[in-house]
Amino acid sequence: MTYDVLVVGGGAAGLTAAAYAARAGRSVALFERQARLGGLVQSVNRDGFVFDMGLRAVESAGIVLPMLEELGLHLEYVRSPVSVGIEDRMIRVDSKASLADYRDLLVRTYPDRTADVDRIMALIERIMRDMDVLYGIDNPLFKDPMRDRRYLFGTLLPWMVRFVATIGRINRMSGPVEDLLDELTDDVGLKGIIGQHFFKGTPAFFAMSYFSVYLDYLYPRGGTAALMGLLEGFVRDHDVDVRTQQPILAVDPEARTVTDRDGAVHGYGTLVWCGDLKALYRAIDAEAIADPRLARAVVARRAELEACRGSDSVLSLFLSVDEPPATFAAVSEGHLFYAPDARGLGDLHTRGLEELLARHADGPLPEEPVKTYLDAFFARTTYEVSIPVLKDPTMAPPGKTGVIVSTLFDYRLTRRIHEAGWTAAFRDHAAEAMIAALEARLYPGLGAKVRSRFMTTPVTLESVTGNTDGAIIGWAFDGPRMPAIHQMQKVASSVRTPIAGVLQAGQWAYSPGGVPMAILTGKLAANRAVKGARR
Ligand SMILES: Cc1cc2nc3c(=O)[nH]c(=O)nc-3n(C[C@H](O)[C@H](O)[C@H](O)COP(=O)(O)OP(=O)(O)OC[C@H]3O[C@@H](n4cnc5c(N)ncnc54)[C@H](O)[C@@H]3O)c2cc1C
Structure with a gap:
């Protein structure tokens, strides 16, 4: 059977891609190597205790809730306030005003470092203002500005002016957070307490924006996987051919086919790869490709990715x-x-x-x-x-x-x-x-x-x-180079690959990854696949 859109990987990105492609009326298949969909986002019940195996709360980031609304899905959730503690001191973070408590916590912990703490606080405050812009409106990808004039003129256009100014500042803070902290303080403890919370080499803006993220957390009733459950229900209701425990082991980009674990071959118009990206290039037999340009492109990209680590x-x-x-x-x-x-x-x-x-x-x-x-x-x-x-x-x-x-x-x-x-x-x-x-x-x-x-x-x-190095947000920031798009203004191109008819989405496509970006890239890939199928 040949599908208009064949999605590999049933995590947040793959479920989103399958949902939007099916909603546009395309024939869609979703292949997942595990028994359950959801990828890293799982909630399991052990003797009555429900544990979230992946993320512990969901941040909407102007993406998750608008996506659900667009698909007509209703997530029951509560706000999920955060506490921050050092040794025996604890504060509650439930509004922007909590930043003053955070300052107080740090000053009490590092009494000789008040000036350093104030420098750090001033920076976090500025970044929170930028975050208000970045995630301050429902992401336009999940709205229909041409039909929704109020959103277009009242929200989107004024926002774009502020966004352009903000994105410049964000890009200037793309160096590692460790370097930024070195500039702000020479206290090893203070640097550690702020920086060790993040992946090594995390871009400074992303790391220092966490105080805003804390305020955005929500907790789905029944566990974080309830979010994936809604998407799974959507794809099943829209006739997506869902195959679990069925890893895709080979891809033939010229024949536009994939081969599953049982050796069955499935055709595709567009392949959307939402699993580990090294695995995609390993699944292609470059020597069997007739087109020398394509073969060279596959070999080059494979070599580039093999040199990179997961986060x-x-x-x-x-x-x-x-x-x-x-x-x-x-x-x-x-x-x-x-x-x-x-x-x-x-x-x-x-x-x-x-x-x-x-x-x-x-x-x-x-x-x-x-x-x-x-x-x-x-x-x-x-x-x-x-x-x-x-x-x-x-x-x-x-x-x-x-x-x-x-x-x-x-x-x-x-x-x-x-x-x-x-x-x-x-x-x-x-x-x-x-x-x-x-x-x-x-x-x-x-x-x-x-x-x-x-x-x-x-x-x-x-x-x-199957994620390289057990990574949870894609590529390492401190690797030799970043093989994924990592600038918000270029996010639309993050789903492209050098192979015609093959798109990528999820944590390996855009850095840093995470559930909101997996959803965003999943929809971008679906949009592109739908356009391809129309042609
Ligand atoms: C403990 C923990 C805490 C986290 N905290 C946060 C957080 O606070 N905020 C946040 O945004 N994110 C967080 N994350 C990260 C977030 O969960 C992931 O970035 C996101 O879920 C990635 O989604 P994805 O669809 O890109 O990839 P994945 O969830 O990795 O899904 C990929 C899927 O593809 C399948 N697959 C792979 N290869 C094949 C193949 N060949 N054939 C078929 N199927 C295949 C895999 O089995 C998997 O189901 C956390 C993750 C963990 C584990």
């Missing part, structure tokens, strides 16, 4: 706790960013980790030195803690609480541990160290109340989704 990944610990939600509600909101040690990581996770890996480059990674590293890392890293039952009371059995604790984590370290054969010991050690970091000041006695626990590592994420 930092994430390690998550899921705890079923025999303690009522009220105990946790007394400490923080249901979504918390927490640093247990004001000294921060310093260069432990950068230079320290590189030295550790280099020292043992020629043999299996031994347990003892790595455990020493892990103890220091888990005592000083920043945690994202999510407590779903504080956002939706149905998310845990009565009187009990599910707690999700995660931290950015290096893929190579988990891969090397896996290869050395002590993953189970690593998981136990990491879980104990993470619980100890939270017990010290945040939740005394937590460990004794944990009834069951499980963990996902960067290697888990890689094996489930």
Whole structure:
């Protein structure tokens, strides 16, 4: 069978692409290698505890809610306020005024650094004004300005003037956040507490805009995967041929066909690739391509991508706790960013980790030195803690609480541990160290109340989704070069590939990725595919 549009990958990007292509009346197939759709965005029920395996809350970013409205979908959600904590101090972030509390938190933690803190605050305040412009209106891609004159003249045109000024400032802040922090302070702890929350080399604007993102978080009733559930319902209702547990293993760009795991061949007018991008180029047999220009383009792009790494990944610990939600509600909101040690990581996770890996480059990674590293890392890293039952009371059995604790984590370290054969010991050690970091000041006695626990590592994420290096937002920022479009004004071209009839969307197409950008690029790809099919 030949489809007008064949989508590979059923995450946020693929579901969006399939939804919009089907809505435009095209014949659409969606192939997903896992048993469930949603990609990284999953919510699972373990004995009555619902855990969000991927993102802990959704930021609309002027994209998610307008997309749902355009598709006629209704998401039940609550606002999801955030707490920020350092050691035993905690603030609640629920409005722009909370920035004053954040300043106060930092000044109390670093009393000799008031001037540095004020410089940082002034910058965050300016960036929040830019964010008000960037995400301040419903994204025009999900509106119909030609029909909606009020939106066109009252909202879009005045906004475009402000957007042009803002985008210039954003582009000027595209250097790594670490360099920016070096300019603002020489206090290692203060730099760490602000910077270690982000992927290495994160563009400064993106990192420093997080205070605005906190105010935008919403939590879907039933878990973050409820968002994916709505999109899945839409594609199924619109006759998309959904094939789960069916990875696409080969692509023939000249015949415009793909081959699935069972060896079945499917034709396409346009292929929209929403999975790992290295996998696309590995799936093409360049030597079998007759057109030498196309063959050269495929080989060149493959070589370029093979030289690039995925972003930092994430390690998550899921705890079923025999303690009522009220105990946790007394400490923080249901979504918390927490640093247990004001000294921060310093260069432990950068230079320290590189030295550790280099020292043992020629043999299996031994347990003892790595455990020493892990103890220091888990005592000083920043945690994202999510407590779903504080956002939706149905998310845990009565009187009990599910707690999700995660931290950015290096893929190579988990891969090397896996290869050395002590993953189970690593998981136990990491879980104990993470619980100890939270017990010290945040939740005394937590460990004794944990009834069951499980963990996902960067290697888990890689094996489930096929994502290079277990990445969650696409390419590494500190790699040799960025092989994806990363400027907002060029986002429309991020879905193009050098191969006629093949488009890309999702976290590997635009950097930095994330759910809103996966949705945006998914729709851009669908629009292009629909136009192609019309021709
Ligand atoms: C713990 C965690 C926290 C996060 N926090 C946030 C956050 O706060 N905000 C935010 O915006 N984002 C966050 N993210 C990232 C966000 O979830 C992802 O960037 C986004 O979901 C990516 O969507 P995607 O469709 O591009 O890719 P994915 O979700 O990776 O989906 C790709 C899909 O393609 C499938 N696939 C791959 N290859 C093939 C093949 N050959 N054939 C068939 N199927 C294939 C995979 O199985 C997968 O289902 C977080 C992620 C995690 C894990």
